[in-house]
Amino acid sequence: MNTVADAESLAHSHDIISIGVLADDLRRRRHGTRTTFVRVANVAADVGAPVSRPAAAGEVRIAGVPGSRAAAVERVREVASAAGRAVVTGFSLADLEQLSARENVTLRALLEELRAAGLELVAEAPVDRLQDTRRSIEEVNIAGMALARLTVDQSSSADPMPLLKAVADLQRRVAVLRAFAPLPRRVNPTAPTTGYDDVKHVALARLVVDNVPSIQVDWSLYGPKLAQVALTVGADDVDAVSAEDEVAGGPRRAPLQEIRRNIIAAGQEPVERNGRFDILGPLGTLGVVASPSEGRRPREERSP
Amino acid sequence: MSINRTADRIRSGERVGGDEALELYRRAPTALLGRLADGVRARKHPDRIVTYIIDRNVNYTNVCVARCTFCAFYRPVGSSEGYVLGFDEVFRKIDETIAVGGVQLLLQGGHNPDLPLAWYEDLFRAVKDRYPAFKLHALSPPEVIHLSRLSQLPVPAVIARLMAAGLDSIPGGGAEILVDRVRAILHCDGKATADEWLDVMRHAHRAGLRTTATMMYGTVETDEERLEHLLRLRALQDETGGFTAFITWSYQPDHTELAGCEATGIEYLRTLAIARIVLDNFDNLQASWVTQGGKVGQLSLAYGANDMGSVMIEENVVRAAGASYCMDEAEIVRNIEDAGFAARRRNMHYEILGDPIFREREVPRMLELATARVAGDNTTPEELRFYPARSRSGKQERLQDGRIAGLQDGK
Numbered sequence: 237m238n239t240v241a242d243a244e245s246l247a248h249s250h251d252i253i254s255i256g257v258l259a260d261d262l263r264r265r266r267h268g269t270r271t272t273f274v275r276v277a278n279v280a281a282d283v284g285a286p287v288s289r290p291a292a293a294g295e296v297r298i299a300g301v302p303g304s305r306a307a308a309v310e311r312v313r314e315v316a317s318a319a320g321r322a323v324v325t326g327f328s329l330a331d332l333e334q335l336s337a338r339e340n341v342t343l344r345a346l347l348e349e350l351r352a353a354g355l356e357l358v359a360e361a362p363v364d365r366l367q368d369t370r371r372s373i374e375e376v377n378i379a380g381m382a383l384a385r386l387t388v389d390q391s392s393s394a395d396p397m398p399l400l401k402a403v404a405d406l407q408r409r410v411a412v413l414r415a416f417a418p419l420p421r422r423v424n425p426t427a428p429t430t431g432y433d434d435v436k437h438v439a440l441a442r443l444v445v446d447n448v449p450s451i452q453v454d455w456s457l458y459g460p461k462l463a464q465v466a467l468t469v470g471a472d473d474v475d476a477v478s479a480e481d482e483v484a485g486g487p488r489r490a491p492l493q494e495i496r497r498n499i500i501a502a503g504q505e506p507v508e509r510n511g512r513f514d515i516l517g518p519l520g521t522l523g524v525v526a527s528p529s530e531g532r533r534p535r536e537e538r539s540p
Numbered sequence: 541m542s543i544n545r546t547a548d549r550i551r552s553g554e555r556v557g558g559d560e561a562l563e564l565y566r567r568a569p570t571a572l573l574g575r576l577a578d579g580v581r582a583r584k585h586p587d588r589i590v591t592y593i594i595d596r597n598v599n600y601t602n603v604c605v606a607r608c609t610f611c612a613f614y615r616p617v618g619s620s621e622g623y624v625l626g627f628d629e630v631f632r633k634i635d636e637t638i639a640v641g642g643v644q645l646l647l648q649g650g651h652n653p654d655l656p657l658a659w660y661e662d663l664f665r666a667v668k669d670r671y672p673a674f675k676l677h678a679l680s681p682p683e684v685i686h687l688s689r690l691s692q693l694p695v696p697a698v699i700a701r702l703m704a705a706g707l708d709s710i711p712g713g714g715a716e717i718l719v720d721r722v723r724a725i726l727h728c729d730g731k732a733t734a735d736e737w738l739d740v741m742r743h744a745h746r747a748g749l750r751t752t753a754t755m756m757y758g759t760v761e762t763d764e765e766r767l768e769h770l771l772r773l774r775a776l777q778d779e780t781g782g783f784t785a786f787i788t789w790s791y792q793p794d795h796t797e798l799a800g801c802e803a804t805g806i807e808y809l810r811t812l813a814i815a816r817i818v819l820d821n822f823d824n825l826q827a828s829w830v831t832q833g834g835k836v837g838q839l840s841l842a843y844g845a846n847d848m849g850s851v852m853i854e855e856n857v858v859r860a861a862g863a864s865y866c867m868d869e870a871e872i873v874r875n876i877e878d879a880g881f882a883a884r885r886r887n888m889h890y891e892i893l894g895d896p897i898f899r900e901r902e903v904p905r906m907l908e909l910a911t912a913r914v915a916g917d918n919t920t921p922e923e924l925r926f927y928p929a930r931s932r933s934g935k936q937e938r939l940q941d942g943r944i945a946g947l948q949d950g951k
């Protein structure tokens with residue numbers, strides 16, 4: 237079966253069930269019914285801003301744009317010293333590209349400084365915002381860090397295929413991408429993407445970007461309902477589950493309970509991981525480290 | 541019977557029995573359920589038209605004696621947060637509804653002992669006097685039963701009086717799950733048992749009214765009880781043919797006495813799909829974007845729905861329980877067309893009224909649903925003093941007004 241050709245032919249149809257089934261087949265061959273998720277504590281990029289690290293966090297993520305190279309390094313130091321055993325991630329690679337250019341240092345030098353201060357992974361690389369996509373991603377690796385996810389900042393075209401093919405091509409060259417989050421981080425508020433758009437986009441991503449292990453969906457950005465549907469059409473990893481039990485005006489109940497319930501109701505097996513993609517034990521402890529691709533054999537989808 | 545054989549029977553247009561439906565609901569992959577439901581939708585609506593209605597969901601009072609444990613909307617009699625809308629407020633809402641192309645009010649409320657049957661009749665008449673073509677889709681079966689008890693008139697007589705005053709159709713609210721074990725746990729058997737709910741609909745259909753039917757799932761019921769609900773609706777539809785549409789939604793738990801968790805989006809799509817398969821004698825299934833959000837609401841069109849429900853303008857009940865989604869006409873139409881369907885406006889009888897209004901004339905974008913009243917407004921409408929109250933606090937309030945004396949036996 238030629239999945240890319242199948243994807244091409246379905247990309248312009250309205251048959252979201254067929255495209256979802258194709259993507260789900262591929263996802264199950266790769267991951268079985270296992271769905272990983274990570275509980276994230278977000279902290280601001282400003283030096284001196286509070287660092288709240290709930291015990292449940294498998295990742296502490298520095299979110300925002302650093303004001304300067306020195307501020308970025310200082311902030312990583314602060315967060316790393318407060319993070320305990322949670323994995324420290326942070327920043328957008330596109331912002332770091334710009335920062336290095338502004339401060340006349342190489343990206344590699346900046347990344348090495350951040351790594352020395354305690355940053356383990358660059359939180360995201362928005363493929364549509366990077367100046368020199370391939371090189372910058374390779375620099376992360378050379379600097380001894382990893383990239384948590386490749387993202388899409390803003391979808392500019394109704395046809396996702398060119399971008400998805402470019403991502404698959406990028407991975408053929410860099411071979412270090414662990415997860416790809418295909419749904420855009422920013423949407424036009426007057427014409428947000430629809431459910432059909434999102435389902436098709438996730439499914440096509442799984443089919444076309446078949447060389448990146450995980451297709452990821454953002455729980456806090458896309459909400460439980462759409463994120464759960466995404467898990468049945470190709471996504472296998474859920475990012476940004478809140479590590480807080482209660483968030484003002486936010487989740488209606490304990491996030492851990494809610495994410496597990498949603499994954500199980502989608503006929504899948506919830507497995508918690510940390511920001512490094514290590515599988516965690518039942519109480520958030522580091523358990524047997526296994527690649528999510530070593531999932532169990534697929535089983536018949538269960539009813540809710 | 542195997543799932544595959546049941547699926548073949550559905551594809552060839554045969555009716556499924558309860559056991560087969562339960563097996564499908566529990567074990568069939570979601571994609572198969574979706575495809576089967578979509579097949580039923582396509583047979584019933586081969587023109588690929590998806591309809592919607594522009595109306596306003598007005599809740600005339602939040603005072604209620606029923607006290608269902610799943611309800612976050614009601615306030616007990618005497619509560620400082622209780623309200624009754626005045627006739628003028630209702631007229632203003634109708635004016636706003638007509639301004640954006642709306643054709644009806646969906647008018648429902650709590651079981652307020654201080655609003656007698658005459659209040660409803662006067663309201664309906666006043667609406668019809670001012671807006672003769674405007675439709676009143678009003679009073680779910682438990683409200684009709686409440687009025688029957690309050691007025692000590694049999695249900696058919698209450699329906700006849702309301703119809704004479706201007707009632708056009710009855711919404712299918714208050715059905716929850718039509719199984720008395722469930723209703724007793726939810727404390728909603730008092731407002732209507734399963735048989736009573738179905739009986740009101742039977743009487744309404746016999747009287748010539750069309751009605752909708754609903755199901756709220758995700759509280760304490762079993763899968764079998766969801767199916768029993770659907771089968772009871774199917775049996776009544778075989779008998780009367782009076783239901784125009786079916787709408788299902790998930791229980792919204794926030795701020796309710798029952799609390800708990802909301803069923804997930806996949807459970808919604810599966811439930812919608814099984815409903816489309818079982819309710820083979822219902823022409824229309826609505827998507828519940830109000831509870832599921834626009835995205836899963838749109839995905840419903842691939843799982844058996846052929847109607848996007850209401851543009852709505854105002855909503856109070858679901859919002860009280862935590863969901864606050866909003867889609868104006870332009871957004872609903874965009875979602876329908878993006879899914880590959882043609883969007884058409886309809887009325888309550890599912891007659892096509894035309895193309896989207898916003899393509900014919902300028903309609904302001906609506907980014908938030910209105911509420912019954914602005915927060916903190918607890919004014920009592922002027923005309924209430926003309927109607928006798930039943931509750932102690934209601935009587936006191938109206939007697940304090942000074943002008944009620946002598947009118948207690950009046951209206």
Ligand code: SF4
Binds near residue numbers: 608613649650731
């Ligand atoms: S659901 Fe209706 S009848 Fe029940 S308490 Fe709420 S308002 Fe009253």
